[in-house]
Amino acid sequence: MTFNSAQNLWQGVEMYLTLNNNSGHPGNGADAVRRWVAPSAGTIRITGVAFDLDSGGGGGVTVSIRKGGTVLWQQAIANGNTTEVPFNLSTPVDIGNTIDFVINRGADGNNSYDSTAFDPTISY
Numbered sequence: 001m002t003f004n005s006a007q008n009l010w011q012g013v014e015m016y017l018t019l020n021n022n023s024g025h026p027g028n029g030a031d032a033v034r035r036w037v038a039p040s041a042g043t044i045r046i047t048g049v050a051f052d053l054d055s056g057g058g059g060g061v062t063v064s065i066r067k068g069g070t071v072l073w074q075q076a077i078a079n080g081n082t083t084e085v086p087f088n089l090s091t092p093v094d095i096g097n098t099i100d101f102v103i104n105r106g107a108d109g110n111n112s113y114d115s116t117a118f119d120p121t122i123s124y
């Protein structure tokens with residue numbers, strides 16, 4: 001992704017593939033992925049919420065939290081679900097491990113109206 005300072009967001013290779021400071025929108029060919037890289041070893045706690053930011057339509061999304069290739073948490077969020085879906089998990093990490101926060105277009109197979117709040121906090 002490349003940073004678009006005029007719109008204050010990260011822009012992917014598709015028009016609607018974006019990440020903002022606290023949300024994102026998936027593409028049709030690629031997920032919107034926010035990546036954290038562990039600066040040191042330890043046990044981290046990951047907390048936050050996810051919810052639909054655009055209840056005007058679409059068929060929902062699937063959000064997940066992954067360490068490397070391992071899914072730690074996954075949740076389908078239906079269109080119109082503006083109720084905060086919480087997550088709270090802990091996992092050990094080594095320095096350099098990656099934690100990915102993934103917004104996928106969902107089981108509907110379409111990224112229309114898929115703007116999604118996903119703003120995690122990580123602490124050691």
Ligand SMILES: [Ca+2]
Binds near residue numbers: 055057080114
């Ligand atoms: Ca929606």
Ligand SMILES: [Ca+2]
Binds near residue numbers: 059110112
């Ligand atoms: Ca969708």
